[in-house]
C-alpha cells in the first residue's frame with residue numbers, strides 16, 4: 001500500500017561528516033532548519049514543503065535507509081557495505097560527494113617485517129593455528145567486510161574481536177594480533193606502529209548521496225527529490241564549468257562548433273546571430289586553453305564567469321534514481 005508521505009532526508013548530525021554535509025546542502029541552496037535546536041533530531045528545509053530532515057549519526061543513517069524509513073541520506077560507503085547485507089538491492093549510491101574519504105584496510109604490526117601481503121598473513125594465521133592451536137585475532141568493527149575479504153583471499157584461520165573504538169590500540173594492548181579499520185592520513189596507524197598490507201585495501205570509501213529502494217516513493221516524495229537533485233546538479237555543473245563569452249565574427253557556425261568540441265565545451269544558446277557574442281560553457285580545467293583559442297581566432301575581449309547555478313534539462317542524478325525506482 002502506497003501512501004503519500006513526505007520525503008525523509010537523513011543528514012549526519014555529528015562526527016566526521018557533519019560539517020561537510022551541511023556545507024554540501026548549503027551550496028545547493030538547501031538551508032537545513034532545525035527548529036528545536038541541537039537536541040531535536042527532526043527538521044526541515046527552508047522553503048521546501050514535503051520534506052522532513054532527520055539529524056542522525058552516519059551509521060544510524062544507513063539503518064534508516066536500509067529499512068526504508070528515510071528516502072535519501074548522506075553517509076559513508078564503508079558503513080553501507082558493512083551494515084546492509086544486500087546493499088545493491090536495498091539502496092542506490094547516487095554519487096560520491098568528494099569528502100569523507102577513508103580506506104578500510106588490513107593492518108599488521110610493523111614488527112612483522114616478513115608479512116607484506118594477504119598470502120603472508122595466511123601463512124602467519126595457519127602457523128599460529130598449527131603451533132599453538134590458536135586462531136589469529138582481528139580487531140574490527142567491520143565484521144562483514146572483513147569476513148568477505150578474508151574469505152575471498154582464502155584466509156580462514158582467524159577470529160574477529162569486535163571493537164567499538166580505539167581499534168588500532170588492540171595489538172599493543174594484547175587483545176588482538178591485527179586490525180581492520182578505516183584510515184585517511186595514516187597517522188593513527190603510524191602512531192600505533194601498524195602498517196597496511198600491500199594488497200590490504202578492502203574498500204576506498206567516500207561520503208555518498210544514497211537513496212533507499214525500500215522507502216515509500218509517493219508523488220510528494222518524488223516531486224521533492226526532483227527539486228533537491230536538480231539544485232544539487234545545478235550547483236555541481238556551475239562549480240565544475242565556466243561560462244565564456246566572446247565576439248568572434250571570423251568564426252562561422254561550423255568553425256565555432258568545432259572549436260567548442262576541441263575543448264569539450266557546449267554552446268548552450270547555439271551559434272550566435274551575426275554581430276552577437278558567442279557563449280560557451282566548458283570544463284573549468286579547459287578555460288584558459290579555450291580563451292587562447294578564441295583570442296587566436298580574433299576575439300578582442302573574452303569574458304569568463306563562474307555561475308552560481310547552471311540548471312539543465314537533464315539531470316543525471318534524478319534520471320538515475322527514477323530509472324531505478326521505475
Ligand SMILES: Nc1ncnc2c1ncn2[C@@H]1O[C@H](COP(=O)(O)OP(=O)(O)OP(=O)(O)O)[C@@H](O)[C@H]1O
Nearest residue numbers: 014015016017058076077078079100101102184205
Ligand atoms: N578520518 C576520517 N576522515 C574522513 N572520513 C572519515 C574518517 N573517519 C571516518 N570517516 C567517514 O565518516 C564516517 C563516520 O565516521 P565518524 O567518526 O563520524 O563516526 P563513527 O566513528 O562511525 O561513529 P561514532 O561517532 O559513534 O564514533 C565513517 O564511516 C567514514 O565513512
Ligand SMILES: O=P(O)(O)OC[C@H]1O[C@H](OP(=O)(O)OP(=O)(O)O)[C@H](O)[C@@H]1O
Nearest residue numbers: 165166181182183184185186187188189
Ligand atoms: O588515518 P587517520 O587520519 O589517522 O584517521 C583514522 C582514524 O579516524 C577514525 O577514528 P575517529 O577519530 O573518527 O575516532 P572513533 O574511533 O571514535 O571513530 C578511524 O577509526 C581511525 O582511528
Ligand SMILES: [Mg+2]
Nearest residue numbers: 015016165182
Ligand atoms: Mg570515527
